[in-house]
Amino acid sequence: MDPTGRFERYNICLGKGAYKEVFKAFDTEEGQEVAWNRLLSINPRREAQRLLSEIRILEDLHNDNIINFLGSWVHKTPDGHERVVFITELMTSGTLKSYLRKTKGGSIKPKVLKNWARQILSGLHYLHTRDPPIIHRDLKCDNIFINGNNGQAKIGDLGLAVVKRRDHVSSVLGTPEFMAPELYEERYDERVDIYSFGMVILEIVTRDFPYSECHNQAQIYRKVTSGIKPAALTRVQDPEIRAFIELCTEFDPHRRPTAASLLEHPFLANIAARRRHAAAIPCPRMRHLRPISRIT
Numbered sequence: 001m002d003p004t005g006r007f008e009r010y011n012i013c014l015g016k017g018a019y020k021e022v023f024k025a026f027d028t029e030e031g032q033e034v035a036w037n038r039l040l041s042i043n044p045r046r047e048a049q050r051l052l053s054e055i056r057i058l059e060d061l062h063n064d065n066i067i068n069f070l071g072s073w074v075h076k077t078p079d080g081h082e083r084v085v086f087i088t089e090l091m092t093s094g095t096l097k098s099y100l101r102k103t104k105g106g107s108i109k110p111k112v113l114k115n116w117a118r119q120i121l122s123g124l125h126y127l128h129t130r131d132p133p134i135i136h137r138d139l140k141c142d143n144i145f146i147n148g149n150n151g152q153a154k155i156g157d158l159g160l161a162v163v164k165r166r167d168h169v170s171s172v173l174g175t176p177e178f179m180a181p182e183l184y185e186e187r188y189d190e191r192v193d194i195y196s197f198g199m200v201i202l203e204i205v206t207r208d209f210p211y212s213e214c215h216n217q218a219q220i221y222r223k224v225t226s227g228i229k230p231a232a233l234t235r236v237q238d239p240e241i242r243a244f245i246e247l248c249t250e251f252d253p254h255r256r257p258t259a260a261s262l263l264e265h266p267f268l269a270n271i272a273a274r275r276r277h278a279a280a281i282p283c284p285r286m287r288h289l290r291p292i293s294r295i296t
Contacts, residue, residue, distance in 0.1 A: 007028070007087050016040075021037075024090065034088065035089070037085065039084045052073070057134070058161065061158075067091065069158070072085065072086035091154060093147050096141040097141040113204055115151060117268060118268050121259045125260050137183075139155065139178065142157075176211075176224070177230075178195075178210065184221065195248065197262075198245050198247075201244065202236070205245075210230040211223060211224075212231075212232065233246070
């Protein structure tokens with residue numbers, strides 16, 4: 001149970017990563033299952049409180065393409081250390097990574113790719129335009145969730161996100177294959193998320209993890225910091241898609257577009273225009289409907 005008694009944790013582990021483990025839990029107020037996230041690192045009190053304050057900012061986020069945060073607190077372990085716990089909505093349909101595994105034999109249609117890309121960018125645009133901006137820092141297919149019923153994409157794993165209170169941030173976190181070069185220099189801003197987004201698109205198109213040709217993190221580091229793109233990029237046949245990925249993964253962060261600019265990019269503009277057109281067309285049958293006669 002959490003300190004308020006609202007959330008009850010099940011003994012069902014949904015997953016464990018480098019930074020946290022996730023359990024299924026139950027929200028006794030809303031009557032629905034949720035995700036109980038517990039950070040694995042044992043933090044000194046000051047660090048735990050800092051993380052908690054950052055996560056509580058995330059609780060105020062409300063966007064269709066961002067996983068909802070429902071609560072957070074500091075849990076004291078039997079040996080006196082403190083761990084941060086936070087509750088999020090539970091996405092049962094799986095991650096984008098799991099979707100790619102399920103459809104390993106087929107190809108993702110351009111319409112689906114663009115639909116996912118727009119939704120991910122919409123979520124990033126929302127994060128980056130908060131005051132102060134929020135940087136995800138670990139965007140990848142493993143923490144983008146898909147609703148199988150309607151194709152909705154949501155960005156998750158925001159527990160490692162950081163609020164940009166200065167011109168730049170200076171801590172290194174993330175997955176090496178998706179990390180922008182400037183992350184290694186410990187001086188970066190929200191444009192690192194655009195780089196990671198480009199790598200996400202690359203993985204969707206090729207079904208290959210970026211830099212899979214590398215055998216260790218040292219090799220990845222040397223390639224990334226030298227501006228060498230993943231070998232998988234050479235297998236992208238569509239020149240429009242390849243140019244879009246290259247734009248997002250520019251070595252110089254100042255040459256990378258913002259999420260807002262990418263949403264207006266010609267590669268994604270067609271699907272946006274179709275959505276606006278569809279929303280403006282009235283249902284043709286509604287004008288001709290007549291009241292149903294009363295049955296006697």
